[in-house]
Amino acid sequence: MSDVQTCDEEQERRHLAETVQRLRAELESLDGYIDRSARTIDERKQHLWDNLRDMDFAEKANFRQDVDNSVRSVEHAATRRKRVARLLETPYFGRVDFHPDGDDQPGRHYIGVHNFSDPQTQEILIHDWRAPVSSLFYDFESGQAFFETPDGTSRGEITGKRQYKIQGGQLEFMLESTLNIGDDVLQRELSQSADNRMKNIVATIQREQNAVIRNETAQVLILQGVAGSGKTSIALHRVAFLLYRFKDTLSSDNVMILSPNKVFGDYIADVLPELGEEQVAETDFDRIASAFLDKVTDYEQFSEQVGKLIDRVDDAFAARIRYKATPEFVAELDQWITSRADEDFSPAEIKQKYHRLSIDWVTETFAEASNLPLFTRLDHLANRAVHVLKQQVRDRGGKWAASDTSGVRKQVRAMFPHKDAFALYKAFYQDPSRRSMYQPAGRRKIEYADVFPLIYTMIKTARHDNYNHIRHLLVDEMQDYTPVQYAVLRELFSCTMTILGDANQSVNPFSSSSLPIIRSIFPEADCLELRKSYRSTTEITEFAQNISRNDELVPIERHGPPPQVIGCADPADQQARILKLIEQHRDSDQRSLGIICKTVAQAEALHDHLTRAGVELTFLDYDSTTFASGVIITSAHIAKGLEFDTVIVPQADQHNYTSDIDRCMLYIACTRAMHELHLTHDGPLTHFLGFAAEPEADLAPARTGP
Numbered sequence: 237m238s239d240v241q242t243c244d245e246e247q248e249r250r251h252l253a254e255t256v257q258r259l260r261a262e263l264e265s266l267d268g269y270i271d272r273s274a275r276t277i278d279e280r281k282q283h284l285w286d287n288l289r290d291m292d293f294a295e296k297a298n299f300r301q302d303v304d305n306s307v308r309s310v311e312h313a314a315t316r317r318k319r320v321a322r323l324l325e326t327p328y329f330g331r332v333d334f335h336p337d338g339d340d341q342p343g344r345h346y347i348g349v350h351n352f353s354d355p356q357t358q359e360i361l362i363h364d365w366r367a368p369v370s371s372l373f374y375d376f377e378s379g380q381a382f383f384e385t386p387d388g389t390s391r392g393e394i395t396g397k398r399q400y401k402i403q404g405g406q407l408e409f410m411l412e413s414t415l416n417i418g419d420d421v422l423q424r425e426l427s428q429s430a431d432n433r434m435k436n437i438v439a440t441i442q443r444e445q446n447a448v449i450r451n452e453t454a455q456v457l458i459l460q461g462v463a464g465s466g467k468t469s470i471a472l473h474r475v476a477f478l479l480y481r482f483k484d485t486l487s488s489d490n491v492m493i494l495s496p497n498k499v500f501g502d503y504i505a506d507v508l509p510e511l512g513e514e515q516v517a518e519t520d521f522d523r524i525a526s527a528f529l530d531k532v533t534d535y536e537q538f539s540e541q542v543g544k545l546i547d548r549v550d551d552a553f554a555a556r557i558r559y560k561a562t563p564e565f566v567a568e569l570d571q572w573i574t575s576r577a578d579e580d581f582s583p584a585e586i587k588q589k590y591h592r593l594s595i596d597w598v599t600e601t602f603a604e605a606s607n608l609p610l611f612t613r614l615d616h617l618a619n620r621a622v623h624v625l626k627q628q629v630r631d632r633g634g635k636w637a638a639s640d641t642s643g644v645r646k647q648v649r650a651m652f653p654h655k656d657a658f659a660l661y662k663a664f665y666q667d668p669s670r671r672s673m674y675q676p677a678g679r680r681k682i683e684y685a686d687v688f689p690l691i692y693t694m695i696k697t698a699r700h701d702n703y704n705h706i707r708h709l710l711v712d713e714m715q716d717y718t719p720v721q722y723a724v725l726r727e728l729f730s731c732t733m734t735i736l737g738d739a740n741q742s743v744n745p746f747s748s749s750s751l752p753i754i755r756s757i758f759p760e761a762d763c764l765e766l767r768k769s770y771r772s773t774t775e776i777t778e779f780a781q782n783i784s785r786n787d788e789l790v791p792i793e794r795h796g797p798p799p800q801v802i803g804c805a806d807p808a809d810q811q812a813r814i815l816k817l818i819e820q821h822r823d824s825d826q827r828s829l830g831i832i833c834k835t836v837a838q839a840e841a842l843h844d845h846l847t848r849a850g851v852e853l854t855f856l857d858y859d860s861t862t863f864a865s866g867v868i869i870t871s872a873h874i875a876k877g878l879e880f881d882t883v884i885v886p887q888a889d890q891h892n893y894t895s896d897i898d899r900c901m902l903y904i905a906c907t908r909a910m911h912e913l914h915l916t917h918d919g920p921l922t923h924f925l926g927f928a929a930e931p932e933a934d935l936a937p938a939r940t941g942p
């Protein structure tokens with residue numbers, strides 16, 4: 237190390253020590269304030285309680301207001317305390333020296349997860365990574381640069397840039413990063429073993445990722461990214477950015493994540509709190525379906541549909557799914573629903589208690605509410621009719637009973653042949669050209685492919701509560717949703733959206749949406765792509781590329797052992813090999829191991845066997861709600877979005893992995909591995925791994941590939 241570097245490092249250590257000291261002082265001051273305020277609040281509450289009887293209304297109200305203000309101020313201090321405590325652990329991770337044009341000298345800007353200013357001087361000691369000036373750190377190397385401020389663009393020159401690894405307030409290392417932004421630190425981060433949950437990547441966000449995070453203008457932002465490109469991480473950082481940037485109008489209560497399942501929701505749950513933001517609400521399509529359909533009909537779950545397709549592809553079943561998975565289907569259904577009012581409504585005279593409302597009155601009243609959804613419109617007609625007739629009866633001294641109201645309602649409903657949205661939806665298939673496209677899944681049970689078309693029909697024909705309070709919606713795994721699901725989202729959420737996914741990772745080839753389809757649904761959207769894959773070693777990425785090639789993908793250069801394809805003599809041998817791999821993993825430095833089977837049933841059977849053999853592991857199925865650390869066994873579908881240090885893919889044989897959907901599952905399973913990948917099989921190896929096979933040795937003890 238040169239003298240200059242040593243001297244620099246000493247300076248940096250001193251700077252860090254000073255910063256830590258100031259943070260500690262602030263923490264103590266906040267602790268003192270919180271304690272004192274809490275005592276005062278208690279005393280005031282006691283005083284209020286003791287003197288309640290002697291106080292008049294205004295005094296009580298003033299007193300309560302005072303207490304409320306103090307409570308709010310303590311809450312504010314507690315939030316600040318949390319942030320300062322977080323900064324004490326790692327005050328900053330980067331520094332950028334920027335010399336604005338026209339200034340005498342450059343300013344040094346340290347960048348961390350939060351802002352921190354000296355309470356006395358108000359000097360900014362640490363800039364939040366989302367602050368405008370911090371974009372210099374992510375977007376530029378040395379030389380000319382600029383950033384946007386509320387007063388316009390600030391131009392100048394970056395004269396230096398550094399990255400730090402600080403843990404427990406101690407400097408572990410620092411790097412000049414003027415030339416190769418983040419490469420060293422990024423490599424170190426990526427080669428670490430996985431904690432049990434997703435972590436923040438704020439110190440190593442890459443330029444193309446930063447463009448996604450900081451896009452402020454898109455109403456809808458579609459992010460297509462290859463497996464492991466950081467889509468989910470970036471989308472969560474984007475939410476944190478938007479919460480910071482629009483803090484006056486957007487709070488965590490106004491943001492919702494639509495995630496593929498509950499385990500995934502739990503897996504990502506730490507990221508926003510780590511970034512100093514509150515957790516945001518989460519939902520998934522199952523919950524939306526349940527809210528609409530639980531009182532209407534039984535229905536298949538998405539997992540059941542995927543399960544059926546994995547077991548055996550029935551052509552008629554696949555044709556029904558395909559038909560309902562196109563934008564044309566949504567247009568056809570929409571058009572059909574819209575024309576029902578004109579084609580199926582037959583106005584008739586309404587009679588009750590010797591009073592009548594003419595056909596003309598009915599026609600006019602129905603027409604005047606043409607902006608309402610169909611069933612709401614019929615209700616409007618019935619309400620108006622009840623109102624007018626009741627008035628007439630009462631004017632003549634008569635009495636109006638509840639049975640009269642229901643009599644009128646019945647007559648109005650009789651003017652329209654479909655009793656509710658479900659009946660209407662089924663009527664859509666009475667057209668001979670569509671008859672074969674509707675098939676109940678059982679007695680009063682509909683197929684999954686009908687779930688969202690039915691919900692769409694319900695939304696289009698009657699008023700429903702929607703998510704008006706949500707101002708930003710994040711949709712993950714976009715490729716797994718059909719156009720009609722997007723149509724439902726459009727009706728329910730009138731807010732900005734970030735939609736992300738990977739067309740290569742669909743779990744259902746019959747109903748997945750390609751990027752052009754999603755783009756056609758959101759023509760106003762900004763579309764961005766992430767092509768660099770960060771998760772896996774180069775060897776694992778290349779192996780997965782051979783299963784399902786994506787020419788867009790650029791692997792990051794990080795090396796590890798080649799994936800291992802292990803041929804076994806029989807099922808017992810295969811189980812013994814898997815046990816051995818688990819043992820090997822236990823003795824290694826790695827933390828997480830995912831055993832990823834093709835189906836939940838296969839995972840369950842292997843789980844039972846491994847548990848009997850004394851292995852401690854967690855089985856995740858569709859009902860699981862929490863992600864666990866250590867060894868996990870699950871299916872490829874559930875493992876979507878998750879990652880593990882090591883992955884074992886059992887039963888990689890030709891019998892198990894044959895169809896297109898199987899290829900998707902195998903691809904998803906392999907791309908979950910960060911550092912090591914092992915595949916086991918007895919019987920002939922699946923042809924999807926043909927590139928890794930050695931011709932003569934199907935039952936050979938162990939092979940490596942590719």
Ligand SMILES: Nc1ncnc2c1ncn2[C@@H]1O[C@H](COP(=O)(O)OP(=O)(O)OP(=O)(O)O)[C@@H](O)[C@H]1O
Pocket residue numbers: 422425426435437440441442445461462463464465466467468469470738741770771876877878879907
């Ligand atoms: N800039 C970065 N710095 C450090 N790690 C990164 C960066 N970008 C991505 N990663 C890491 O790459 C891995 C994959 O990220 P993430 O799960 O967000 O990707 P994804 O595109 O959603 O993956 P998939 O679609 O395959 O589930 C994570 O371990 C993440 O921390």
